[in-house]
Amino acid sequence: LPRAPAGPRSLLGTAGGVVPRGGAPYVQTRIFKIIVIGDSNVGKTCLTFRFCGGTFPDKTEATIGVDFREKTVEIEGERIKVQVWDTAGQERFRKSMVEHYYRNVHAVVFVYDVTKMTSFTNLKTWIEECNGHAVPPLVPRVLVGNKCDLKDLIQVPSSMALKFADAHNMLLFETSAKDPKESQNVDAIFMCLACRLKAQRSLPCRDLEGWPGQARRLEPTHNASGKNSCPC
Numbered sequence: 001l002p003r004a005p006a007g008p009r010s011l012l013g014t015a016g017g018v019v020p021r022g023g024a025p026y027v028q029t030r031i032f033k034i035i036v037i038g039d040s041n042v043g044k045t046c047l048t049f050r051f052c053g054g055t056f057p058d059k060t061e062a063t064i065g066v067d068f069r070e071k072t073v074e075i076e077g078e079r080i081k082v083q084v085w086d087t088a089g090q091e092r093f094r095k096s097m098v099e100h101y102y103r104n105v106h107a108v109v110f111v112y113d114v115t116k117m118t119s120f121t122n123l124k125t126w127i128e129e130c131n132g133h134a135v136p137p138l139v140p141r142v143l144v145g146n147k148c149d150l151k152d153l154i155q156v157p158s159s160m161a162l163k164f165a166d167a168h169n170m171l172l173f174e175t176s177a178k179d180p181k182e183s184q185n186v187d188a189i190f191m192c193l194a195c196r197l198k199a200q201r202s203l204p205c206r207d208l209e210g211w212p213g214q215a216r217r218l219e220p221t222h223n224a225s226g227k228n229s230c231p232c
């Protein structure tokens, strides 16, 4: 029997699978890099903890640089590693890292605290920072209002957040990292992004790169309520 050529060429034609020499084929797990951005104290660490670890941390300290968390999920039979970059909200703890945050990012989660209006008004600065790092338009972005369990303290009305999300072509999730009843909603943020990324990346390359007309079709769409809707 003819032998497959050694080296990278032998990987061609295996549709994502890799055939190791002399071994059975196996499928490489894809990694999606998702960064979580927003003011200090909005709950980025708690949200990523809830998604990756399933709990609310008793105590957190300001993140310095970045903390990596990950979770392997299964979407339509494919195992995907969701690599979450929990970034620092404080300028002094993030400035040396910003370039690394945005390099080869697959999706961006913008977080504000529903009980703190300044964390919402500051979103425009975070979006400017993201745009300033040439993040391609195809990279999905979502907006997350956290700390919804503090019902009596809410300062940012849903209608205002929804309008902002619509204007920036983002889906809106309002949730709580603390309330265990909201944990599915927290999972939905990352699962929704992972689904979208999987769908985007299954298309032929020409639909993703250099074809802005085609690419626009892949932008998020909102359902009637617009909130917490997932296109997948």
Ligand SMILES: Nc1nc2c(ncn2[C@@H]2O[C@H](COP(=O)(O)OP(=O)(O)OP(=O)(O)O)[C@@H](O)[C@H]2O)c(=O)[nH]1
Binding pocket: 038, 039, 040, 041, 042, 043, 044, 045, 046, 047, 058, 060, 061, 062, 063, 064, 087, 088, 089, 090, 146, 147, 148, 149, 150, 175, 176, 177, 178, 179
């Ligand atoms: N009530 C309530 N408190 C929360 C929630 N999420 C986070 N917190 C609290 O908010 C504070 C800040 O949470 P962190 O997750 O550390 O905030 P962060 O955005 O990571 O802050 P930096 O790392 O400084 O950028 C902590 O005291 C958390 O316990 C939530 O959903 N509800």
Ligand SMILES: [Mg+2]
Binding pocket: 044, 045, 046, 061, 062, 063, 086, 087, 088, 089
């Ligand atoms: Mg943090």
